[in-house]
Amino acid sequence: MTKFTDLALDPKVLSAVSDAGYETPTPIQAQAIPPALEGQDVLGIAQTGTGKTASFTLPMITLLAKGRARARMPRSLVLAPTRELAAQVAENFDIYAKNTKLTKALLIGGVSFGEQDKLIDKGVDVLIATPGRLLDHFERGKLLLTGVQIMVVDEADRMLDMGFIPDIERIFQLTPFTRQTLFFSATMAPEIERITNAFLHNPARIEVARQATASENIEQKLFSITPSRRDRSFTEKRALLRALIESEGEACQNAIIFCNRKIDVDVVAKSLKSHGFDAAPIHGDLDQSQRMRTLDGFRDGTLRFLVASDVAARGLDIPAVSHVFNFDVPSHAEDYVHRIGRTGRAGRKGRAYTLAVPADDKYLSAITSLIKKDIPAGEVPDFTASPDRPPREDRNKDGGRDGGRSSRSRSRSRSRRDEDRSDAAPEAKPAEVVEDKRADAAPEERAPQPRQERSDSRSEGRGDRRRNDRRDRRDEEVVVGMGDHMPDFLTRSFKTS
Template sequence: MTKFSDLSLNPKVLKAVEEAGYETPTPIQAGAIPPALEGRDVLGIAQTGTGKTASFTLPMITALARGRARARMPRSLVLCPTRELAAQVAENFDIYAKYVKLTKALLIGGVSFKEQEALIDKGVDVLIATPGRLLDHFERGKLILNDVKIMVVDEADRMLDMGFIPDIERIFGLTPFTRQTLFFSATMAPEIERITNTFLSNPAKIEVARQSTTSDTITQKLVEFKPTRRDQTAKQKREMLRALIKEEGEGCTNAIIFCNRKVDVDIVAKSLKKHGLNAEPIHGDLDQSHRMRTLDGFRDGSIKYLVASDVAARGLDIPNVSHVFNYDVPGHAEDYVHRIGRTGRAGRKGTAIMIAVPADDKLLAAIESLTESTIPRAEAPWQPSASSARRDAADAKPDEEKPARRSRSRSRKSEDASAEEAPVQAEPRKPEARKSEPRGKSGGGRRGDRSDRGGKQVVGMGDHMPSFIALSFAERRGEAAEPAEAPQEAETYAEASDNGDSENAA
């Protein structure tokens, strides 16, 4: 059996490895370290949790033990997809290089530019960075990549998922053509293969397991159930999650619970805390210092349940994770492999449990097709009962009946209004009154169509011109006018006025 002492590593590096408690390299380490020490490009393909980080950190420290970096010109470069993974790689360098005088800098978001620039200005041997922050420093003129001798791309398939491939290609173009490239990935998508063919020169390919396979040390379970109502799915999934945690009992010492959406991460964590479970959320929208505190708390045991988005699914090395719960079936089949790879690491046993509803059938089929295995089905410890279904229906019933009640109330109001308005109708005029009134000068039953002007009753504003408009000025002043000059309508108006006056007098 191969040991680290057989791999031609620097004696100071071997001493640090022994103090860390490691004697036997994993298959990916045994396969990648020798060609890396020879200066060859390396393409490493291995499932998550197999020790890929040490596969490039150990030969890099050995190769960089001699020499000194110049200001703003790092001697090696390690690219990571997430801040957490970059910070983890930096911790590994601290562990393995404690007897070797190497300087390092960590370039990630959420940290002051000035602090990072101060480290770069002094000169660093190892530069660990996320692609975006690295290019930010380069565009500011604070970084020169002409002296990079070793370049590492870690979790390349995650880089592809996060859209970093154009940035990776640009960074490759900024580094010397003579560099040594160490390229590691858990899966080998066509785009990843294209990049390796373009930027790697005759690499030593180490594939210790079939692509996208899950570790044999992980016990997988799939729990399926049918929600009583579609709008109750999220609530009942949270109840199912709590039932699964309770069923695992003391065997569940800690767990990572994965959700597809950041908003669900917060909701699930809040729900678990409400029911007395020690849970905290972690996702990309949280401040970097908050995320690091949460991870540190999960590592030291002060946090038992870590509710996470896929930001924590790739590359994080938390050795003693007993369980992984997939609250949501991942949207990408590859993410399932990475999620459950957070448990069962370094030969330890682990358990991965996934919750699924009928709407997840296509995603399940994609996962089983990728891994070429069927996830064992397990009996659900909790099922939505008929009583809970009736309760959910009762809770939703008032909301469903509200529109009907509003419509009935409106119809009643309209009926009451019509009933009140029905009696208020103009009484029909008597035929005699209409006969006595000339056409166009109707008087009775209309509001505002009678007024006294100059002692004479003014009738009008019907369909025709009012008769008083045709009166002479003398008649309007109450003076006598010549009969010959008065229009016919005026005479009719006068007769009507006289009749009206006589009726009033009577």
């Protein structure tokens, strides 16, 4: 059996690997590291969770051990599709390069340009970035890619899904022709194959598992329901999800719950929280700091349920995930494999449960066609689609679901509205009639009478003041047919002399 000591890695790297508790490389690591150390391009095809990150990080650190980076000219470049995956690569680099003097910079969105510019100006050996932020720095003149010796593209198929392929092609063109390229993907779509043919030079093709296959350590089940009404589908699926979690009991130590839409991620997370489950959302619209806090909480066990969009489906290394729930059947069959690959990692057992309704049949057919087998049907537990409740602290703070307005406060509000209506001005009469009555009435009769229910010491109410103001204006000038008041600008002449 091959061990890391057999792979001709730098002794400092081997020491860091040993300190991390690893002795035996995974199949993708054992096959990708030797050609990478020889300077050959590598095309690695493997499902998620097989250790692809170490398969390019370890040889990169060994190859960069000699040399020094210059300002704004990184010696190596790692491209990742998401901020979370880029941050994870940076963490792996810190672990394996701790005995070396290599430097790194992480260029992702949600972080100020100023701090990133300072790191680049000092010169970095390894630059880890998302494509968009990398090009932002380049276009601002803060970065040169002519010194890149090693370029890594991780999760290339996810890059394709997110629309990054034009950016990847541009970045390839900005790097030297003589660079070494390490290219990794879980699937080989035609567009991905076109890029590898264009930019990789006689690569060592390594395929450690059949494309788009699920790990044998993962127990898959399909829970299909027919909603009582079409508009009840979302509500009843939330109730089924809660029932499944409760039926798993202590076996469900933690779980990632995947939704297709970001708006549904928020709703499902809020629903779980309202029913007493420790859940938090993560998706692309959240601030980077909030996303990282949520992930850190899930990793260290302070958060039990992570409700996520597909931003968390690729490449995130959270080894101890006991369950994955597909609240929505993914619309792309490949995403199913990547989602359930978040569990059953590093030899552990995992469970992946998928919730489905009749409208999902076409997506399920595509998934079974891709993985070459049917998803076993699970026994649907009894559940009741109870309405979501706000969390207890929110109920105490707001006074209930109506935003804190109790029946007593609503009664007071209605009473105030009734008083306002009673103080309102009487219904207006035609201007001609008003003019005739004023002509016959004495001045004292036209004066407003004080309200009997108010004492003389109290000031007039707003309704009385408004009526007095209107009556004073009508006393000054009454215009027939124009209501109570005519704007002054209508009586002005705009002719120039």
